[in-house]
Amino acid sequence: MPKILIVNGPNLNLLGKREPDIYGAKTLDELNRELTKIAKELSLDIEFFQSNSEGELIDYIHKNGFEAQGLIINPGAFTHTSYALRDAISGVGIETVEVHISNVYAREEFRHKSVIAPIVAGHLVGFGLYGYAMALSYFADLKTEE
Ligand code: DQA
Numbered sequence: 001m002p003k004i005l006i007v008n009g010p011n012l013n014l015l016g017k018r019e020p021d022i023y024g025a026k027t028l029d030e031l032n033r034e035l036t037k038i039a040k041e042l043s044l045d046i047e048f049f050q051s052n053s054e055g056e057l058i059d060y061i062h063k064n065g066f067e068a069q070g071l072i073i074n075p076g077a078f079t080h081t082s083y084a085l086r087d088a089i090s091g092v093g094i095e096t097v098e099v100h101i102s103n104v105y106a107r108e109e110f111r112h113k114s115v116i117a118p119i120v121a122g123h124l125v126g127f128g129l130y131g132y133a134m135a136l137s138y139f140a141d142l143k144t145e146e
Helices: 028-041 054-064 076-080 083-092 130-145
Strands: 003-008 045-050 070-074 096-100 122-125
Touching (some): 003 054, 028 045, 028 130, 054 083, 096 130, 122 130
Parallel strands (some): 003 045, 003 070, 096 122
16 A cells, blocks of 8 residues: 655644634644545555754654655745755655645735645645645556556
């Protein structure tokens, strides 16, 4: 079974409490439970990781990125700033989908630029939590194409 890493960056542990008008009322645990069900239906093996620390995210990708077949990442605000996270993803050479819950292009200007986007397969922006499920479908399809 292909292994897909689902990684959430800073402040996404606050889902459900954090600006619910933007990010919704569901918690990260609730989201992860739903994704677990979807992954089972799609025959994907998934592993979750969340950290507020740039270094921990990078270490996790180094440790797990070579063996896994896919990475779904919402880098939170590191999206806009972290060349180090970008280098970690390209360094392990893992097929990656970037997910943003909100439509970052309809928000503050600093959110319009992703330093991660140029090195990923694609990014899903503004579909709410559904973006994570869409990314899982993408990896399920990739698997059947092989
Ligand atoms: C976010 C958008 C980022 O700009 C923000 O810093 C986040 C969440 C999103 O999912 O919409 O933390 O990545």
